[in-house]
Each structure stands twice: as C-alpha cells, then as structure tokens.
Amino acid sequence: xxxxxxxxxxxxxxxxxxxxxxxxxVERSGVLNLGVExxxxxxxxxxxxxxxxxxxxxxxxxxxxxxxxxxxxxxGFLTLTLVTNQVATGLxxxxxxxxxxxxxxxxxxxxxxxxxxxxxxxxxxxxxYVGKLFFGQDPLFYxxxxxxxxxxxxxxxxxxxxxxxxxxxxxxxxxxxGIKVIGIRYLAVMFGGGCAGLAGAYLSLAYTPxxxxxxxxxxxxxxLALVVFASWRPWRVLAGAYLxxxxxxxxxxxxxxxxxxxxxxxAPLFWIAELVKSVPSQFxxxxxYLATVVVLVxxxxxxxxxxxxxxxxxxxxxxxDR
Amino acid sequence: xxxxxxKRPRHSVLFSALSPFVALGxxxxxxxxxxxxxxxxxxxxxxxxxxxxxxxxxxxxELAIKAxxxxxxxxxxxVCYLSNNWNIGAEGQFITGAILGSLLPVIFPGxxxxxxxxxxxLLAMIGGAAYAGIPxxxxxxxxTNEILTSLMLVYVAQxxxxxxxxxxWRNPEGFSFPGTVTFHADALLPEILPASGRxxxxxVFALVAAIVVWFILARTLKGFEVRVLGQSPRAGRFAGFSxxxxxxxxxxxxGALAGLAGITEVSGAVQALNEKLSVGYGFTxxxxxxxxxxxxxxxxxxxxxxxxxxxxxEAAQISLQISDKTARVFQGMLLFFVLASDTLIHYRVxxxxxxGEANRA
Numbered sequence: 001x002x003x004x005x006x007x008x009x010x011x012x013x014x015x016x017x018x019x020x021x022x023x024x025x026v027e028r029s030g031v032l033n034l035g036v037e038x039x040x041x042x043x044x045x046x047x048x049x050x051x052x053x054x055x056x057x058x059x060x061x062x063x064x065x066x067x068x069x070x071x072x073x074x075x076g077f078l079t080l081t082l083v084t085n086q087v088a089t090g091l092x093x094x095x096x097x098x099x100x101x102x103x104x105x106x107x108x109x110x111x112x113x114x115x116x117x118x119x120x121x122x123x124x125x126x127x128x129y130v131g132k133l134f135f136g137q138d139p140l141f142y143x144x145x146x147x148x149x150x151x152x153x154x155x156x157x158x159x160x161x162x163x164x165x166x167x168x169x170x171x172x173x174x175x176x177x178g179i180k181v182i183g184i185r186y187l188a189v190m191f192g193g194g195c196a197g198l199a200g201a202y203l204s205l206a207y208t209p210x211x212x213x214x215x216x217x218x219x220x221x222x223x224l225a226l227v228v229f230a231s232w233r234p235w236r237v238l239a240g241a242y243l244x245x246x247x248x249x250x251x252x253x254x255x256x257x258x259x260x261x262x263x264x265x266x267a268p269l270f271w272i273a274e275l276v277k278s279v280p281s282q283f284x285x286x287x288x289y290l291a292t293v294v295v296l297v298x299x300x301x302x303x304x305x306x307x308x309x310x311x312x313x314x315x316x317x318x319x320x321d322r
Numbered sequence: 323x324x325x326x327x328x329k330r331p332r333h334s335v336l337f338s339a340l341s342p343f344v345a346l347g348x349x350x351x352x353x354x355x356x357x358x359x360x361x362x363x364x365x366x367x368x369x370x371x372x373x374x375x376x377x378x379x380x381x382x383x384e385l386a387i388k389a390x391x392x393x394x395x396x397x398x399x400x401v402c403y404l405s406n407n408w409n410i411g412a413e414g415q416f417i418t419g420a421i422l423g424s425l426l427p428v429i430f431p432g433x434x435x436x437x438x439x440x441x442x443x444l445l446a447m448i449g450g451a452a453y454a455g456i457p458x459x460x461x462x463x464x465x466t467n468e469i470l471t472s473l474m475l476v477y478v479a480q481x482x483x484x485x486x487x488x489x490x491w492r493n494p495e496g497f498s499f500p501g502t503v504t505f506h507a508d509a510l511l512p513e514i515l516p517a518s519g520r521x522x523x524x525x526v527f528a529l530v531a532a533i534v535v536w537f538i539l540a541r542t543l544k545g546f547e548v549r550v551l552g553q554s555p556r557a558g559r560f561a562g563f564s565x566x567x568x569x570x571x572x573x574x575x576x577g578a579l580a581g582l583a584g585i586t587e588v589s590g591a592v593q594a595l596n597e598k599l600s601v602g603y604g605f606t607x608x609x610x611x612x613x614x615x616x617x618x619x620x621x622x623x624x625x626x627x628x629x630x631x632x633x634x635x636e637a638a639q640i641s642l643q644i645s646d647k648t649a650r651v652f653q654g655m656l657l658f659f660v661l662a663s664d665t666l667i668h669y670r671v672x673x674x675x676x677x678g679e680a681n682r683a
Contacts, residue, residue, distance in 0.1 A: 078662055081327075082325075082662055082671075084662065087408055088403075088608075088661055089658075089661050091608055091657075092609075092654065092657040095650070095653065095657060097654075098654070099648075099652075099653065100650075102645075103648055106645045217477075218473075228467060228470070289475070290474070290478060296466050296467060297460055297471075300466040300467070303465055319327055
C-alpha cells in the first residue's frame with residue numbers, strides 16, 4: 001500500500017518537476033515566462049495526437065517537446081525582440097494555449113490514448129519495496145531526474161551556465177562583455193518551452209492517457225510557484241515537486257478510500273479518519289492550491305533570502321543600446 | 323536580416339491611438355487564415371463572427387449581457403495593472419462576489435422588497451473585495467508574489483462554489499441538479515428594454531463604473547498616484563505615495579468591481595447560482611483591459627469587441643459547424659497582437675539587412 005502511494009507520488013511530481021526545471025532555466029536567464037500552463041497544454045494535446053496517429057508514445061513525447069518549444073518562440077519573439085511586457089505576454093501565451101489546445105483537442109475528447117508503459121528491468125524491478133520505485137517507473141520519470149541533475153551541473157559547473165546566470169543577473173554588464181544576451185535568452189525560453197511541452201505530454205501519455213480540455217488544471221502555475229519556492233535551485237525544485245506530488249496524491253487517496261477499509265485502525269486514529277472523511281471532496285481538492293499559497297508566503301517571509309537568490313534582471317526588458 | 327528597435331524620443335501619439343486597430347486588423351487577418359486552414363470560407367467565417375451577431379435585436383441584448391461583466395472586471399484591472407499590481411485572479415473574485423451576493427435570496431428567500439437588490443450588490447462587492455484583499459495583504463505584509471497567489475485562489479473559489487451548489491445550497495426541488503433555487507423577483511436585476519430582449523441594468527453599472535474610474539484615473543490626485551507608482555515606485559515614494567497602500571487600493575477596487583460583475587451575472591443572466599458560473603470572464607477581461615490600452619473608456623469599446631467574439635463563436639458553430647472554441651483562439655491571438663502593436667508606441671521598428679553591426683556608431 002505504502003509502496004503504491006509512493007509510486008503515484010512520483011507520477012504526480014514528474015510533470016511538475018519537468019515544467020519547473022524548464023522555467024527555472026528561463027528565469028535564471030532573466031526572463032519570466034508565465035505561459036507555462038499554455039505551453040503544457042499545447043504539449044499535452046500534441047503529444048496525445050501524435051501518439052494516437054503514429055501509435056508511438058515516444059514520437060508523441062518528441063512532438064510535444066518540439067511543439068512546446070515552437071509555441072514558446074511566440075513569447076520569445078514578443079518579449080525579446082519586440083520588448084513587450086513579460087507578465088502580460090506570458091498571460092497571453094497561457095490564454096492562447098488554452099484556446100488552441102481546446103480547439104485542436106476537440107477531435108480527441110473521449111478517445112482512448114496510447115499509454116507510455118513503465119519500464120521493467122529483470123531482477124531489479126522485482127526487488128521488494130524499492131524495486132518498482134527505483135527501477136520500474138515510466139521512462140519520463142528517469143528523464144525528469146536526469147534533467148534535474150543535468151541542469152544543476154550545467155548552471156553551476158559549466159562556463160555556459162555561468163554565462164546564462166550572468167545574463168540573468170545583469171544583462172547590461174553581460175552585453176558590455178560581448179555576450180549575446182538576446183540569443184541566450186531565446187535559447188533559454190525554447191528550453192523552457194520544450195520542458196513544459198514534455199510535462200504536458202507526461203499528463204496525456206503517462207499520468208492519464210487521454211485528452212481532457214484544460215487537463216493541466218493549474219499545474220503550470222504550481223510549477224511557477226515551485227521555482228520561487230526552490231529559490232531558483234534545481235535540487236530544491238525536485239524536493240518541492242515531490243512535496244506537492246505528495247499533497248496531491250494524499251488528498252486523492254483520502255477521497256478514494258472508504259472507512260470500511262480503515263476498520264483495523266485503533267479507535268482514536270479511526271475517529272480522526274472519520275473526521276477527515278467528513279470533509280467535502282472539493283475542500284480536499286483545493287489543498288494543493290492552498291498549499292501553494294501557504295508555501296509562497298512562508299518563503300517570501302524571509303525577504304533577504306529571496307532577494308539574494310532572485311535573478312536580478314528577472315522580468316526586466318532589455319534593449320541593447322546602439 | 324534582423325529586427326532592430328530604435329527608441330522614439332517621445333512616445334508616438336499616432337500609434338497610441340492606432341495600435342488597438344492595428345491589432346484588431348491583424349487578428350481578423352489571422353482569423354481568416356485560420357478559417358481557411360479549417361477548410362471553411364473565410365468571408366463567411368468572419369461575417370458570422372463579427373457581423374451576424376450585430377444584425378438582430380435579441381443578439382444585441384446578449385452582447386450587452388456579455389459585455390457588462392467584461393467591462394466591469396477590466397475597469398478594475400486597469401487600476402491594478404497601471405499601478406503595477408498583477409491581479410490575475412479576477413475570476414475568483416467574480417465567483418466570491420456572486421456567492422456572497424446570492425446569500426440573501428438563497429438563505430432568506432422570505433425577505434423581499436426593494437432593499438433586497440441593493441444589499442445583494444453591496445454584499446457581492448464586499449465579497450469580491452475581501453477575496454482580492456488576500457493576495458493584496460500577503461503582498462504588503464510578506465512581499466508574496468501576487469500573480470501566483472491571486473491565481474491559486476481562483477481554483478479554490480471554483481471548488482468552493484462547486485461544493486455550495488451541490489451541497490448545502492442545492493435546490494431541494496431541483497431534481498438533484500446542482501444549483502440553487504431560482505431567485506425571487508425582487509432579487510433579479512431589472513431589464514432595461516423588456517420589450518425587445520433580456521439585457522439588464524448590469525450594462526448600465528458597467529458604463530457608470532468605467533466612466534467613474536476613468537475620471538478618477540485621469541482627473542484626480544489618486545489617479546496620478548496610481549500612474550506614478552506604476553511607472554516608478556521610487557519616484558512615487560519621494561512624492562510621499564505609499565506603494566503598499568496602493569496595492570491594497572488597487573486590489574480592493576478591482577475585487578469589488580469583479581464581485582459586482584459576479585452578481586450581475588447571477589441575478590441578471592442566470593437568475594440562480596450554479597456550477598457553470600465560472601466561464602472565464604475574469605481571464606477574458608485581462609484581454610479587454612489591454613485592448614482598451616488600460617483606459618476605462620477604451621475598455622468600454624474593448625468589452626463589446628470581446629463580447630462579440632463570444633457571440634460570434636456561437637454563431638459560427640451554427641453556420642459553419644466549427645467549434646465554439648475558436649472564440650478562445652481569437653481572444654488569445656488578439657492579446658498577442660495588442661501587445662506586439664504596443665511596441666510601435668515606444669519604438670521604431672527597423673529591419674536591418676546583412677551585417678547590422680556596421681550601423682554601430
């Protein structure tokens with residue numbers, strides 16, 4: 001039972017992790033892209049459609065990355081080339097993503113999808129307790145962990161990562177040093193788009209293999225909050241994603257379990273269970289959103305810490321002087 | 323070949339006025355391409371979207387019903403966005419306003435008379451303002467990012483409304499459909515021209531609110547404060563203005579107007595509180611605010627334009643058998659083009675061929 005819960009926590013955390021890692025790189029380069037939700041939806045619908053027509057969830061995931069990346073270019077062109085307001089443009093990307101994915105996905109509503117199956121390594125996967133957890137997940141789970149490690153290494157251990165952070169912290173100085181600020185930001189935005197696209201595809205291919213309009217249900221926004229929560233550090237994003245995955249799964253399990261199954265609990269615990277079960281399901285469903293608010297408040301209370309970690313040029317427009 | 327921006331010495335008055343029209347033109351062009359891609363006749367498509375709803379009296383009434391909440395919410399958002407407070411949770415404030423406003427006819431259906439409606443409206447505005455106050459206070463007190471908190475509260479409000487209309491507030495005679503009792507006559511907004519259609523007084527509220535807020539923004543010290551703090555919080559502080567109390571002011575005003583929009587929708591168009599209350603007016607209003615160039619008078623026009631896309635979506639569904647989801651695509655494209663056109667106000671766009679580096683003086 002516990003093992004099953006941990007497994008599902010990973011499936012709830014993976015899309016958050018993928019999207020948040022992408023956004024972390026974007027924000028480290030000094031760009032605030034609020035379009036994560038929209039890019040995820042575009043990824044979800046593209047991934048679903050391509051997997052359905054080719055029969056291959058892998059091609060679906062690949063197409064989702066490309067679609068998310070291409071969609072993010074719209075945001076990139078407006079904010080980087082035309083220096084529009086990043087907050088407003090990000091919102092526009094989300095609104096357009098909701099609309100476009102709804103329109104494209106209309107044909108897919110109610111269709112059974114193609115599931116990206118879990119991998120299984122003979123021997124290791126059947127180990128007690130940890131086998132399934134570490135060796136029998138769906139492939140994108142491993143991708144998300146590897147991506148976190150690679151991003152941490154890239155940002156803090158390579159010269160290119162240093163350059164990207166320099167652009168995010170002081171675009172003026174970076175420009176004076178001859179760094180191509182806008183070019184680097186374009187690349188970062190496209191990386192973020194690709195990650196969000198993949199996160200969306202995870203939802204429509206692995207989490208629940210189907211297309212439902214607006215199926216991301218705010219996960220893109222939670223991913224944005226995770227980046228702040230993690231003070232722009234990759235491994236903390238991972239921790240945050242699993243915390244939120246756990247909250248999501250916990251409330252789902254509370255909604256699903258029946259009191260009869262808990263008959264074995266000693267009386268005081270059973271009373272607590274009865275009490276929790278009497279809470280309406282809508283209240284339990286709103287827990288992840290409320291938790292996001294609480295976490296954001298807790299993290300922002302420590303203002304010095306936040307100020308120190310926020311990329312200094314985040315959200316500021318940049319026009320090279322000529 | 324690449325695109326270079328050259329800052330104008332002063333912002334262009336010509337493009338300030340022209341940019342919304344450039345954006346509309348580009349949207350219509352992109353819409354025509356979209357219809358062609360869908361295999362439909364673009365002329366028929368655009369006609370059913372933008373002209374057909376204007377040709378009949380009943381649909382003009384529907385236009386007013388849809389424009390009212392959009393104008394109300396977007397007017398409040400102007401105050402927020404001009405003062406650099408990013409309230410994107412108007413949808414949640416719309417819902418809480420609707421809920422609190424419905425309290426009277428649902429819980430005390432026996433209480434009738436001319437006082438009912440004013441109390442409902444007051445409660446709705448308090449509900450919306452209080453809900454908007456949460457992200458405002460969190461921003462003031464802890465510096466919490468208001469974009470994320472205000473948005474998260476939308477989901478919470480939607481779920482709360484869902485619980486209310488399925489649980490404690492469900493109409494016992496409603497055949498277990500979610501939704502409250504239909505409001506009694508004293509709790510309904512009066513219709514303005516009952517002879518020709520069902521448009522209600524909500525549109526009058528919207529016009530009055532937009533004009534009042536326009537006056538405050540354009541002609542009073544408070545309006546000056548809004549704009550100074552939005553453009554330069556530092557300069558504002560030297561002038562003795564407080565960014566913190568501005569945050570509260572902007573959120574309370576926009577929350578109250580969103581709450582008013584909520585009760586307009588519930589006691590005007592729907593006449594009961596149900597689970598389908600949230601259709602995204604709070605998000606579409608963001609587009610309205612930008613299309614109106616954050617000016618409440620512009621918002622009035624923009625509100626009607628966006629309301630037209632809702633009706634056009636329904637019309638095109640019937641005449642062309644295309645999904646009404648295209649309306650959302652139109653709305654999203656419109657905001658993109660609006661933002662892109664606004665660049666022309668502050669910059670000249672230059673297309674540089676070949677080595678642009680040579681231009682460096």
